[in-house]
Amino acid sequence: MEALLLSLRLAISVSALLLVIGIPIAYWLAFSTWRGKFLLESLVALPLVLPPTVLGFYALLAMGPRGPLGKFWIALFGHGLAFTFTGLLFASVLYSFPFAVQPLVASFESVDKKLLDASALLGAGNWRTFLRVILPLSLPGVITALVLSFAHTLGEFGVVLMVGGNLAGVTRTVSIDIYDHVQSLEYAEANGMALVLLLISFAVLSVVYAVNRRVWTFWTAK
Amino acid sequence: MNSAMLIAKFSKSYPAAGGPAFLLNVFIELQAGFTILFGSSGAGKSTLLDCIAGIARPDTGVILLNGRTLFDSATGASLPPQMRDTAYVFQTLALFPHLSVEANVAYGLSHLPEPERDSRVTDILQLFRIAHLRSRKPALISGGERQRVALARSLVTNPQTLLLDEPLVGLDAGLKSAIVNDLRAWNASRQIPILYVTHSREEVDSLGECVIALENGAVVGSGSPREVLEAPRNRQLAQAIGFENILEGTVLQLRPSDGVMRVQLGANTCEIEVPLSHASPGDRLNVAVRAGDILLATAKPVQLSAGNVLEGNLEHLDQRGSIVIARVNCGATFIVHITPRAVRSLALAPGQKVWLVLKTHSCHLV
Numbered sequence: 001m002e003a004l005l006l007s008l009r010l011a012i013s014v015s016a017l018l019l020v021i022g023i024p025i026a027y028w029l030a031f032s033t034w035r036g037k038f039l040l041e042s043l044v045a046l047p048l049v050l051p052p053t054v055l056g057f058y059a060l061l062a063m064g065p066r067g068p069l070g071k072f073w074i075a076l077f078g079h080g081l082a083f084t085f086t087g088l089l090f091a092s093v094l095y096s097f098p099f100a101v102q103p104l105v106a107s108f109e110s111v112d113k114k115l116l117d118a119s120a121l122l123g124a125g126n127w128r129t130f131l132r133v134i135l136p137l138s139l140p141g142v143i144t145a146l147v148l149s150f151a152h153t154l155g156e157f158g159v160v161l162m163v164g165g166n167l168a169g170v171t172r173t174v175s176i177d178i179y180d181h182v183q184s185l186e187y188a189e190a191n192g193m194a195l196v197l198l199l200i201s202f203a204v205l206s207v208v209y210a211v212n213r214r215v216w217t218f219w220t221a222k
Numbered sequence: 223m224n225s226a227m228l229i230a231k232f233s234k235s236y237p238a239a240g241g242p243a244f245l246l247n248v249f250i251e252l253q254a255g256f257t258i259l260f261g262s263s264g265a266g267k268s269t270l271l272d273c274i275a276g277i278a279r280p281d282t283g284v285i286l287l288n289g290r291t292l293f294d295s296a297t298g299a300s301l302p303p304q305m306r307d308t309a310y311v312f313q314t315l316a317l318f319p320h321l322s323v324e325a326n327v328a329y330g331l332s333h334l335p336e337p338e339r340d341s342r343v344t345d346i347l348q349l350f351r352i353a354h355l356r357s358r359k360p361a362l363i364s365g366g367e368r369q370r371v372a373l374a375r376s377l378v379t380n381p382q383t384l385l386l387d388e389p390l391v392g393l394d395a396g397l398k399s400a401i402v403n404d405l406r407a408w409n410a411s412r413q414i415p416i417l418y419v420t421h422s423r424e425e426v427d428s429l430g431e432c433v434i435a436l437e438n439g440a441v442v443g444s445g446s447p448r449e450v451l452e453a454p455r456n457r458q459l460a461q462a463i464g465f466e467n468i469l470e471g472t473v474l475q476l477r478p479s480d481g482v483m484r485v486q487l488g489a490n491t492c493e494i495e496v497p498l499s500h501a502s503p504g505d506r507l508n509v510a511v512r513a514g515d516i517l518l519a520t521a522k523p524v525q526l527s528a529g530n531v532l533e534g535n536l537e538h539l540d541q542r543g544s545i546v547i548a549r550v551n552c553g554a555t556f557i558v559h560i561t562p563r564a565v566r567s568l569a570l571a572p573g574q575k576v577w578l579v580l581k582t583h584s585c586h587l588v
Contacts, residue, residue, distance in 0.1 A: 117277050118316040120303040122330030122379065132329070136320045 003177035018100035026104030056162025107141020226251035232283020252415035261436035276303035309376035317360040324356040466513035492553030495529035517579035529582035
């Protein structure tokens with residue numbers, strides 16, 4: 001139970017953080033005309049193809065007492081990042097980055113350009129156009145981004161193992177807990193946890209697909 | 223009201239789909255009231271509006287609105303669309319789908335205090351007869367109502383000019399003229415220049431006080447609808463406004479005393495008389511004749527004022543609704559529009575020998 005609560009806390013924090021960081025980055029990716037944009041696009045997509053262990057390994061090095069992030073953190077707070085909840089949060093944000101940013105970019109890009117022109121011609125600056133036109137029309141993308149980063153964080157294993165280790169109540173998430181139970185041949189406990197995770201994941205994905213199929217309409221009646 | 227309020231003199235080249243770059247090079251001056259910008263699709267009409275509105279940027283030139291510089295390539299000045307005081311109604315209308323009619327119309331008034339905003343929105347909704355729709359979403363109102371909302375949304379900001387990109391396309395004539403009348407009523411007290419883009423000949427006839435014809439990125443005529451459209455000076459324009467016959471010819475002989483010249487059409491045998499113009503024998507030109515301006519006879523007509531009576535062979539008849547399209551070969555092939563009644567009373571059939579009568583002044587040089 002402790003592990004499940006920890007996983008949920010981590011997943012909620014990651015999706016909230018990713019929304020805050022992801023929206024400006026997605027906006028830039030969707031509307032910038034810079035020719036080197038593909039470089040940042042590739043960087044954002046990197047966690048999709050890298051083994052979690054590779055990502056986790058570099059995150060661990062960066063957060064370690066001799067890594068740049070670790071040194072910075074020690075100077076600031078007096079303790080290191082590796083094997084803490086905050087460290088886990090950092091690594092998880094990186095790992096789920098494309099799951100938040102890509103749906104946001106796609107939905108920002110799909111807003112009719114004429115609506116943006118119309119908004120500008122009616123006197124609205126970029127910020128107002130974003131708040132009043134782009135964001136409301138991208139609501140399904142925002143929900144997809146939130147839900148996918150939540151679900152993806154909930155299910156992560158390799159990254160947690162690399163940077164979080166296995167400290168009960170601090171970094172032992174559901175997936176680690178299940179692995180532990182199986183290692184100790186406690187199949188019943190493993191099964192209980194696995195089933196909960198399976199059901200949550202299914203529920204969460206149903207939300208994504210329902211949103212994308214417009215089962216709930218947001219503005220049109222059609 | 224003789225001074226131009228909107229002056230745009232600029233050029234812009236942009237990549238065209240699958241071809242060489244398209245060059246838009248225009249000089250237009252608009253007075254208060256309606257000006258029709260007429261041209262076939264791909265003539266550069268929308269890009270012209272985009273440049274005035276500030277959505278697209280010309281390569282070189284100037285755009286002035288009531289003496290204010292909107293764009294000047296010499297100084298690098300270019301006001302953003304937000305600061306041009308230009309209203310622009312797109313063909314797609316671009317209503318915000320998630321906002322109510324009222325919120326759409328109020329969108330450009332966010333800088334105003336609420337009471338003033340509300341009263342202006344209410345006024346314009348009433349003027350355009352859409353007050354009863356204020357809480358509806360755009361998806362739930364009719365096409366004509368949507369067009370009214372788009373107009374109201376643009377005009378409520380009191381713009382200094384209004385650009386309309388075929389906004390009334392797809393509406394029936396009655397609905398269209400009702401909307402145009404409301405627009406004229408709105409402009410009666412304001413007197414701003416309104417540039418109305420269309421590719422429809424009928425709209426030009428019904429709206430036009432002043433027409434600018436644009437073809438292939440260049441202005442090919444301006445003036446009253448009659449001046450511009452009755453005597454097209456350009457082959458594409460002639461096609462766009464419905465000259466069914468556009469024939470290549472060679473000038474044979476000038477007769478200045480009669481005000482006419484002889485032109486040979488096609489390869490050899492067909493020779494016609496057309497109005498005199500600046501040309502010399504041997505020059506190549508195009509002669510445009512409306513299919514409805516040609517008379518067809520089954521016996522050789524005599525004692526006519528018309529300069530051209532051509533003998534030919536009726537090759538083909540094709541009934542399209544209330545008109546019959548006849549194809550006649552007189553050495554050059556002419557398309558002639560006649561009524562089904564004429565087909566019956568003259569007992570016309572393909573293969574028959576016929577005579578075509580063309581008035582000299584129905585033959586336009588383009």
